[in-house]
Amino acid sequence: MAAKSAHSCVARFLGDAQSRLAGDPVDLAYLARFTLANPALEREVLQLFAEHIPRYLRALREARTRKAWSEAAHSIKGSAAAVGAWRLARFAEMAERVDVEADVAVLEGHREDAVAAVVTAAEEACRFVARVLAGGGARPIPQA
16 A cells, blocks of 8 residues: 555656756755655665666666666656656656667667766756755755
8 A cells, every 4th residue: 555655646746747847956845745854864865866876877778678778767767756856757757668679769869868868867866965965955954
């Protein structure tokens, strides 16, 4: 039941992502709600996000099968949605739809375009997270 309601929450926020694409790379108000305004948990979630994203990006870059590609993009989308990185979640969601095994995707560079968009959004989110964790973000999260 909890997984279903968490999934519903993520789906609702991704569905409303259009209005969320213009703000900060990470929606700190969403993160506060997600963590029940627990500053220590907020820091932990942001740190885990920043630690795992490089691995997911590497998996996306190296994916050669539709399954590996989809799993990497889905992991990025889920991690981004967990912290409120809506732009990154949206680009990862779009990347999930690219059929990396299709000739047209290769010929027209869809794979490379998707990787570039996801990497750019991920770097933006990670820079923002680093500033927040260092106390220089929009709303610094206190040390635990």
